[in-house]
Amino acid sequence: MSRVTPDQPRRAAGPTAGARPRARARPAARVPAPRPGEPSRNRAPLPVAAGVAALWAAVTSWLPVTVVLGLAQLSEDAGSPTGALRAGLAGWLLGHGVPLQTAAGPLGLAPLALSALVVWRLTRAGVHVSRAVGARGGGSPRQALTVAVAVGIAYALLGALGALTASAGGLRVSPVTAALTFAAFAAPAALVGALRTTGVWALLARSCPPPVRDGLRAGLVAALLLFGASAGAAGLSVATGGGDAADMIGAYRTGVAGQAGITLVSLAYAPNATAWSASYLLGPGFAVGTDTAVRTSEVSVGALPAVPLLAGLPRGPVDGLGAGLLAVPVLAAMAAGWLLARRLLRAAAEDRAEVGWRALLVPAALAGPVAGALLGLVAAASGGPLGGGRLAGIGPPPWPVFGVATLVIGVGAMLGAAATRSLTRPAPPARPPAPPRAAPDPR
Known part of the structure; x- marks a missing residue:
């Protein structure tokens, strides 16, 4: 048996008996590049x-x-x-x-x-x-x-x-x-x-310019806040008239499953009631038929269909503590202006800068027409005929809702933004960088 020294490299062992020879490495398959204008294979028509x-x-x-x-x-x-x-x-x-x-x-x-x-x-x-x-x-x-x-x-x-x-x-x-x-x-x-x-x-x-972008965001926030408050007011009104609503549902004589279906249908119209409640809080109100009006100063309705959602209609004009509901749109607008000012002031504090009145009030004023347009579109979509005769006109008037919401939310957002800036301590100005020290003389 021969010894293998480090100076003598070991030779590769030959193939043993019964061992299969190693297959040669096949070249990788070439995928043809797609021609110009030819759609890719993984894309659907x-x-x-x-x-x-x-x-x-x-x-x-x-x-x-x-x-x-x-x-x-x-x-x-x-x-x-x-x-x-x-x-x-x-x-x-x-x-x-x-x-x-x-x-x-x-x-x-x-x-x-x-x-x-x-x-x-x-x-x-x-x-x-x-x-x-x-x-x-x-x-x-x-x-x-x-x-x-x-x-x-x-x-x-x-x-x-x-x-x-x-x-x-x-x-x-x-x-x-x-x-x-x-x-x-x-x-x-x-x-x-x-x-x-x-x-x-x-x-x-x-x-998009920053004032326009901030105004769009503030208007959307104001509209959402008003919708949330209106949903709470509508839900509270329906809850206070829950007995009438339960009597209406029980009058259908459809069993448990049928009454559950009627309840779900009423819930499908809950956003409509929210839009009507927002119009009611803003002032224009809404109608539940021809020659009817439901406003904070007047409630004039006739015979109504047996719809559980209509059990929450107000009984008369707003008085007493209920008059506080009229401040809800203004508070929602001021909250949107507060959030706008807080965000701009926080961004300016990080840069050690100051927010000018123009950069603050222009987006707040722009929030008015943005929120008014959203509320007007929802008001238009929430109405429609419910048959012929006196039920041919149901819902709030879109244009008065747009006009009142634009004015109320625009002014409220400006007040909220201005108050936030006035009550917030301004950020200290940025200090200039210190001059570099001269290197000491080695001598």
Whole structure:
């Protein structure tokens, strides 16, 4: 046996008997580069992606309506799956604001809870389509608009199909009106999702002037604060009239499941009641039929339908401690101005700078028309006919709500911002950097 020294390298051992020879390494397969203008294989075609996303948004918003209205129709001798499907389709169309022509007159009072669900699902549709076509993070406004238009067209076709199907059940629904209404719902909502997914939203936010950006944010905050206070006031009013509401629900004779469905239908109209309460607190009030008025200074209503949500209507003009409700819009506006000033002052304190009056009051004044526009749009969407005759006009007047909200919130936000700046200790000015010390002489 030979010894192996360090100066003699060991030779590679040859193949032993029965051992398989090592296979040669195969060259890596070359993937041909895509030609210019050729779509990538992992991207879905835009019509397919838009159609699937629109269909999924329609199904996820139609199914809850069908379940709720199916429960509302249940009783010992009435209710059927076919009737529940037709009622769900009609309610789904109504949630988009499509007017329904019935034997009792036009029905156009849309449940805003369902409308909010539809908008959310369509926003997610814009997100999914943007990802499917490979536009995520691209920063292209053209791609975002293309996605929004594709989703709008696909959803409009579904709306026309739903109108044709609902018309076969005794209702009269215009397919053209349904298609246009569905497109008006889908395109802006999908555009919001596409702008966020493609990154265009961030680019628009960075290019927007700071006073405008701060004013938009303050107006949105003021509107949300007023909506929250209005929801609390509406809920308290319904709670005080809970006995009447329970009697109305029990009068339907539909059993436990049917009464649960009627309660859920009333909850679907809770955002409408919140919008009416906001108009009531602002001053213009609202109507529950022709020649009726519900305001802080006047309550004039006639015979009302047996709707549990109407049990919370005020009995008369506001007096006593109830007059404090009139200060709610001003307080909401001042809170929005306080939050605006706190944020600007905090950012200036980090930079050892001072916030000028113009940089503070301009966004606060801009919050007025922003919040007024939001409140006016919600007021317009919360009303509509509930049949013919005296119930043809229900809801608050949009333009008076816009005007009063613009004035009240604009002035309140400016007062809140100015008071916050006056009561906040200014940040100390930045100290100039000390001059560098001279190096000592080594000698």
